[in-house]
Amino acid sequence: MTVLAGRSYADVVVGEALPELAIPLTRTLIVATAIATRDFQDVHHDPSLAQERGSKDVFMNILTSNGLVGRYVTDWAGSASTLRRIAIRLGAPNYPGDTMTMTGEVVSKEDGVVVVKVQGANSLGNHASGTVAVAFKEEERL
Template sequence: MITAPALTGRSYDDITVGEVLPELAIPLTRTLIVATAIATRDFQDVHHDPELARERGSKDVFMNILTSNGLAGRFVTDWAGPHAVLRRVKIRLGAPNYPGDTMTMTGEVVSKADGLVEVKVQGANSMGNHLSGTVTVAFAEGTR
C-alpha cells in the first residue's frame, strides 16, 4: 500500500526573515480564468466572454482580482503548511493574466513577530508583474 507523507508543514521557529519561498508556476488556462470567476460569483463578461472582452479594449478574457487574491494566499499557505492560518492578503494588480500565459509566484519572508509571518509576494507573467503585495499568516500556539 502507498501512503502519502504526513503533512507537518513549517514550524514558526524555523522560519527566518529573508527566507525565499520556492517559486510556483501557475499555467493560466482559459478554464482556470473562467471557472474561478464563476466560482467567486464574478459574472463580468470580461472574465468569460472573449468577444465582449475585446469590445471593451482587452485582448482576451482576464483573471479577476478575487482569483489573484486567492492564488497569493494559496502560494503562502502551501509553503507554510497546515498549521498556518491566513490572516491578511494585501495585493495590488498590474499586468492582466490572460489565457495561454504562466504566472510565476515568488516570495520572501519580510517580518516575523508574535506568531505572525509576513511574506512579500509577486506574481509575474510575460507582460510583467500581475500582482504584488504581502500575505500574513499566523501560526497556532502549539506550532511555534
C-alpha cells in the same frame, strides 16, 4: 509545490525565499474561477465582449488572484498556519495561454505572525504584488 505540514513558526527565517510556483493560466482556470467567485462580468468569460471593451482576451478576476496568492503562502507555511491579511495590487492582466510565476520572501516575523512579500509575474510583467500575513498555531508542549 509540496505542502510542508510540519513547518512551525520557529522554522521561519526573515529573508527566507519561498519556492517558486508556476501557475499555467488556462482559459478554463480563468472562466471557471470567475464563475466560482460569482463574478459574472463578461470580461472574465466572453472573449469577444472583452475585446470590445479594449482587452486582448478574457482575463483573471481579482478574487482568483487573491486566492492564488493566499494558496501560495499557505502551501509554503503548511497546515499549522492561518491567513491573517492579504494586501495585493494588480498590474498586468493574467491572460489565457500565459503562466503566472509566484515568488515570495519573508520580510518580518513577530508574535507568531510572519509577513511574506509576494509577487506573481507573467510575460507582461507583475500581475500581483503585495504582502501576506500568516499566523502559526502555537506548538504543543509535552
